[in-house]
Amino acid sequence: MKRSTRDLVLLGGAAVAFAAAIALQLIRDRRFPRDTHQVEQILYVRSGSALQRMTLSFDALAADVYWIRAIQHYGGDRLSGPQAQTKYQLLYPLLDLTTTLDPYFNIAYRFGAIFLSEAYPGGPGRPDESVALLKKAMVAMPQKWQYPHDIGFVYYWRFRDYNSAALWFQRAAEKPNAPLWLKPLAASMLARGEDRAAARFLWQQIAQSEEPWLRRTAERSILQLQAMDQIDQLNAVVKRFPPAAGELYSWPDLLRRHVLRLLPYDPTGTPYEIDPSSGQVRVAAQSPLFPMPQEPRRLQ
Amino acid sequence: MRAVRTVAVNVFRESVRDRVPYNLVLFAVLLISSSYLLGQLTAGQDVKIIKDLGLAATAVFGLFISIFIGIGLVSKEVERRSIYALLTKPVSRAQFIAGKYAGLVLTLAVNVGVMTIALYAVLAYMVWTEPPTIRAGWDAPGIDPALLKAIFLIFIELMLVTALAIFFSTFSSPILSAALTFGFVIAGHFNADLKNFDKVVSSRAAAMLARGVYHVLPDLSAFDVKTEVVHGLPVTAGYLASTAAYGLAYVAGLLLIATFVFSRRDFK
Numbered sequence: 001m002k003r004s005t006r007d008l009v010l011l012g013g014a015a016v017a018f019a020a021a022i023a024l025q026l027i028r029d030r031r032f033p034r035d036t037h038q039v040e041q042i043l044y045v046r047s048g049s050a051l052q053r054m055t056l057s058f059d060a061l062a063a064d065v066y067w068i069r070a071i072q073h074y075g076g077d078r079l080s081g082p083q084a085q086t087k088y089q090l091l092y093p094l095l096d097l098t099t100t101l102d103p104y105f106n107i108a109y110r111f112g113a114i115f116l117s118e119a120y121p122g123g124p125g126r127p128d129e130s131v132a133l134l135k136k137a138m139v140a141m142p143q144k145w146q147y148p149h150d151i152g153f154v155y156y157w158r159f160r161d162y163n164s165a166a167l168w169f170q171r172a173a174e175k176p177n178a179p180l181w182l183k184p185l186a187a188s189m190l191a192r193g194e195d196r197a198a199a200r201f202l203w204q205q206i207a208q209s210e211e212p213w214l215r216r217t218a219e220r221s222i223l224q225l226q227a228m229d230q231i232d233q234l235n236a237v238v239k240r241f242p243p244a245a246g247e248l249y250s251w252p253d254l255l256r257r258h259v260l261r262l263l264p265y266d267p268t269g270t271p272y273e274i275d276p277s278s279g280q281v282r283v284a285a286q287s288p289l290f291p292m293p294q295e296p297r298r299l300q
Numbered sequence: 301m302r303a304v305r306t307v308a309v310n311v312f313r314e315s316v317r318d319r320v321p322y323n324l325v326l327f328a329v330l331l332i333s334s335s336y337l338l339g340q341l342t343a344g345q346d347v348k349i350i351k352d353l354g355l356a357a358t359a360v361f362g363l364f365i366s367i368f369i370g371i372g373l374v375s376k377e378v379e380r381r382s383i384y385a386l387l388t389k390p391v392s393r394a395q396f397i398a399g400k401y402a403g404l405v406l407t408l409a410v411n412v413g414v415m416t417i418a419l420y421a422v423l424a425y426m427v428w429t430e431p432p433t434i435r436a437g438w439d440a441p442g443i444d445p446a447l448l449k450a451i452f453l454i455f456i457e458l459m460l461v462t463a464l465a466i467f468f469s470t471f472s473s474p475i476l477s478a479a480l481t482f483g484f485v486i487a488g489h490f491n492a493d494l495k496n497f498d499k500v501v502s503s504r505a506a507a508m509l510a511r512g513v514y515h516v517l518p519d520l521s522a523f524d525v526k527t528e529v530v531h532g533l534p535v536t537a538g539y540l541a542s543t544a545a546y547g548l549a550y551v552a553g554l555l556l557i558a559t560f561v562f563s564r565r566d567f568k
């Protein structure tokens with residue numbers, strides 16, 4: 001056999017063998033599908049300092065790997081449907097490891113601040129872990145005003161603790177290069193903590209972030225605040241024009257009586273829902289704004 | 301000097317013959333494919349991660365070249381018995397060691413240089429494709445000259461590891477040399493802990509011993525400024541100069557001992 005013919009036979013044989021392997025893999029995957037959703041998510045090493053030693057001088061790269069894992073974990077769980085027992089259980093450990101391996105990983109702290117505190121099903125609803133992560137950031141980068149500001153925001157928006165929020169905004173205002181609006185914000189937080197305008201102002205500041213995902217979250221929250229205003233107005237209308245005795249609350253009834261001219265839609269274009277027995281207006285479950293955040297309670 | 305240059309050029313040619321530059325292709329493929337994939341996975345941190353990946357890959361590829369070629373530089377000549385022919389030429393044993401070392405350092409310099417160019421090219425592409433609003437949020441500029449500080453210290457570290465590999469290869473087998481060099485590299489990265497050993501032990505003798513080991517082992521963690529550079533934190537010229545000077549002094553010490561050991565070896 002000539003050398004060129006032999007080479008052709010060898011390469012052709014290899015191509016056929018690889019093609020057969022791929023075909024067999026496809027057949028096997030179709031006939032014996034493996035359930036990847038049932039694979040338990042495991043974090044083999046939970047100690048950041050141990051990992052730091054294991055990775056020698058490649059701790060920043062290891063931090064990147066854990067950051068990607070945190071993003072995938074959060075995104076995967078958010079899209080995975082209701083699994084209340086296991087959702088987001090690794091989010092804090094993953095972000096903690098990321099920031100131990102790379103203490104200057106600014107965005108990991110801010111991601112944690114927003115999403116760890118977000119209530120279920122959008123997040124694990126752990127504002128305490130948000131604050132812990134942000135306090136860790138303050139140790140690594142004490143000169144940054146963004147971290148005490150974010151802690152103040154978590155106290156305001158999630159804990160509804162206006163005194164602590166004002167204290168943290170005041171601390172942020174004392175940092176170098178802090179924006180001028182922080183001091184008046186701290187003062188107004190003490191005076192009018194329940195004010196929806198304060199929340200809107202804070203989210204608008206976050207919406208100016210360079211990070212697209214942070215901007216998207218802030219924009220969604222601003223729309224939620226807009227929906228809250230609309231729901232207040234609709235509730236007032238519904239209360240003024242109750243249905244006839246023995247009838248239930250419904251949009252068709254209100255439209256028929258010309259109380260409303262059109263079906264009310266939330267800012268994303270999804271129709272609002274009305275509770276037939278109580279008449280309470282709410283955002284529909286299929287709306288991108290669902291679930292709505294719990295609103296800060298009025299000051300006692 | 302001419303003898304050293306001749307040996308060095310031969311080492312460089314041999315590394316090219318051994319297809320060492322193939323790792324550059326792997327490096328380029330790794331960076332280019334990562335730059336595409338990371339954009340989908342990292343929530344806006346792709347430039348930071350490409351910098352981390354590029355610097356880490358430069359260090360890892362360099363480390364493997366330093367160790368796996370370094371350990372064979374002397375022992376291969378002995379195994380192949382080409383050392384007999386070489387020593388009959390007007391080349392002293394000191395020149396032989398210096399030439400072998402210089403040749404591998406030249407190979408590493410070319411490698412690190414090409415990798416640096418590839419890293420900057422990928423970063424330039426990423427900067428070009430990102431809008432200014434995204435770029436404003438980066439800790440450090442995309443095409444940051446400060447990356448060269450980290451690359452410079454990586455190169456000095458590789459020079460030190462090469463010197464370690466050559467030193468071990470003057471008196472032991474390639475496998476043992478590789479094990480010893482890897483051991484020293486790992487110990488060198490933990491070395492800084494020994495400095496503060498007195499804070500965790502009460503025995504003064506143990507603390508003194510740890511302090512002594514700290515000075516004897518190479519302090520490799522000092523060469524790692526990757527995190528600082530990627531986050532745009534300051535790395536002073538004084539730190540760079542003193543760490544480089546420490547590395548070069550350590551290299552000189554290792555090469556002198558390697559020459560001493562090698563000159564006492566009997567090849568009869």
